[in-house]
Amino acid sequence: MPKTLFDKIWDAHVVSHIPDGPDLLYIDRHYCHEVTSPQAFDGLRRRGIKVMRPERTVCSPDHNIPTRHQDLPITDPVSRNQVDTLVRNASEFGLTLFGLMHPKNGITHVIGPENGLTLPGQTLVCGDSHTSTHGALGALAFGIGTSEVEMVLASQCIIQTKPLKMRITVDGKLSSGVTAKDIALYIIARMTTGGATGYFVEYAGEAIRSLSMEERMTLCNMSIEMGARGGMIAPDETTFAYVKGREFAPKGEEWDKALAYWRTLPTDDGAVFDSEIHFNAADIEPRITFGTNPGMGIGITERIPAPQPEDEQGRISYDKSLSYMGFRTGEYLIGTPVDYVFLGSCTNGRIEDFRAFAGYVKGKKKAPGVTAWLVPGSWSVDRQIREEGIDIILEEAGFELRQPGCSACLAMNDDKIPAGKLAVSTSNRNFEGRQGPGARTILAGPLVAAAAAVTGKITDPRTL
Ligand SMILES: CC(C)[C@H](C(=O)O)[C@@H](O)C(=O)O
Numbered sequence: 167m168p169k170t171l172f173d174k175i176w177d178a179h180v181v182s183h184i185p186d187g188p189d190l191l192y193i194d195r196h197y198c199h200e201v202t203s204p205q206a207f208d209g210l211r212r213r214g215i216k217v218m219r220p221e222r223t224v225c226s227p228d229h230n231i232p233t234r235h236q237d238l239p240i241t242d243p244v245s246r247n248q249v250d251t252l253v254r255n256a257s258e259f260g261l262t263l264f265g266l267m268h269p270k271n272g273i274t275h276v277i278g279p280e281n282g283l284t285l286p287g288q289t290l291v292c293g294d295s296h297t298s299t300h301g302a303l304g305a306l307a308f309g310i311g312t313s314e315v316e317m318v319l320a321s322q323c324i325i326q327t328k329p330l331k332m333r334i335t336v337d338g339k340l341s342s343g344v345t346a347k348d349i350a351l352y353i354i355a356r357m358t359t360g361g362a363t364g365y366f367v368e369y370a371g372e373a374i375r376s377l378s379m380e381e382r383m384t385l386c387n388m389s390i391e392m393g394a395r396g397g398m399i400a401p402d403e404t405t406f407a408y409v410k411g412r413e414f415a416p417k418g419e420e421w422d423k424a425l426a427y428w429r430t431l432p433t434d435d436g437a438v439f440d441s442e443i444h445f446n447a448a449d450i451e452p453r454i455t456f457g458t459n460p461g462m463g464i465g466i467t468e469r470i471p472a473p474q475p476e477d478e479q480g481r482i483s484y485d486k487s488l489s490y491m492g493f494r495t496g497e498y499l500i501g502t503p504v505d506y507v508f509l510g511s512c513t514n515g516r517i518e519d520f521r522a523f524a525g526y527v528k529g530k531k532k533a534p535g536v537t538a539w540l541v542p543g544s545w546s547v548d549r550q551i552r553e554e555g556i557d558i559i560l561e562e563a564g565f566e567l568r569q570p571g572c573s574a575c576l577a578m579n580d581d582k583i584p585a586g587k588l589a590v591s592t593s594n595r596n597f598e599g600r601q602g603p604g605a606r607t608i609l610a611g612p613l614v615a616a617a618a619a620v621t622g623k624i625t626d627p628r629t630l
């Protein structure tokens with residue numbers, strides 16, 4: 167029977183099946199960060215259990231870390247305690263740790279792929295919703311809760327009910343100036359934030375195949391924002407070229423064996439999905455959000471639409487959202503003054519995002535009224551930025567690079583957008599207060615962020 171990519175990986179990892187119930191799945195790769203792991207380790211200690219396969223878990227603090235002076239002790243006591251706790255737990259349980267200032271430290275969803283720890287065909291989990299990012303490599307990757315983190319540490323397995331399968335096909339070619347982030351924001355707006363609830367999504371079609379690995383990660387990263395359990399893209403030559411030679415990727419004969427297996431993974435012709443959705447790449451333009459969830463988005467040249475659904479409750483929350491943002495139905499946002507620009511996060515903090523941003527601002531100057539936070543997703547991205555001379559381009563345009571971490575994506579460190587200020591952010595969530603109490607967030611891709619940074623207002627990057 168023809169099978170989907172998802173089923174091939176899932177079925178290959180079932181340890182046992184509970185009749186009419188969930189499956190017990192073996193987990194190949196597990197990442198831990200400082201926010202969702204402390205109680206899991208406490209649980210192990212309480213029960214006197216060791217980590218079953220310590221070599222399968224990699225720890226990296228990312229959420230609470232400052233983006234300046236990482237060589238000095240963290241000043242905020244809560245953040246310092248969380249990071250120190252992760253360091254202690256990794257050492258006590260014998261786990262690999264890429265701690266602060268470690269050359270491999272960075273956002274979990276950035277460092278996994280770039281070190282060859284995330285591989286096609288793996289089952290992969292982390293106590294973090296954006297674990298969906300790793301699906302870009304053809305892995306079955308999803309976020310889990312803290313009690314499940316404990317389960318994986320203790321048994322290398324997890325109990326899961328098989329989700330439904332959805333395929334989202336994007337046909338045709340993307341127009342110039344349109345990035346993977348725009349595809350993600352377009353799909354989420356069309357699907358709504360609950361539109362893929364209960365599903366695991368495979369992205370397919372010409373527009374998806376033509377994306378680089380970094381772009382695929384941006385897209386899969388945001389799957390969770392339409393309610394999906396995860397998102398994935400079948401591994402192909404782009405994937406293999408990306409993985410080959412990375413530090414923890416298989417080498418020599420192991421590589422040949424792995425590659426032969428990975429080539430069997432793509433969805434077979436005739437495999438059946440529970441839901442099939444089609445979009446056209448030509449319909450996608452640079453996107454921005456105008457509300458307080460990632461589904462409230464428009465093409466940059468469009469007006470803020472009237473609320474839909476039309477029901478009373480929906481209307482009330484729509485109005486509340488617009489009033490928080492200070493926008494009105496029917497308004498165009500081009501020309502709206504911007505106070506802050508944030509380039510970074512596990513959505514858009516990779517080398518290609520910095521190349522795109524720098525390519526745009528080269529020879530221009532940062533707008534005087536804009537505060538720009540440019541935060542690489544990892545030290546490896548930072549090194550690449552410097553090797554390619556991108557730091558010089560940014561500096562000449564009046565920008566400054568910060569040190570890696572989640573930063574203003576969720577403002578758990580000092581990088582908080584002040585109340586009332588409007589930020590164009592390449593991150594993935596625009597919830598009320600997400601980037602700081604009272605902060606107003608417009609989600610966008612790196613080109614729209616670059617255009618805002620040099621003009622000081624919402625600007626269509628295709629017009630400058
Ligand atoms: C802190 C963590 C649990 C959270 C998540 O799971 O997504 C964070 O990464 C986020 O982006 O909101």
Ligand code: SF4
Nearest residue numbers: 296511512572575576
């Ligand atoms: S960068 Fe943002 S979305 Fe990604 S893991 Fe960190 S806080 Fe979550």
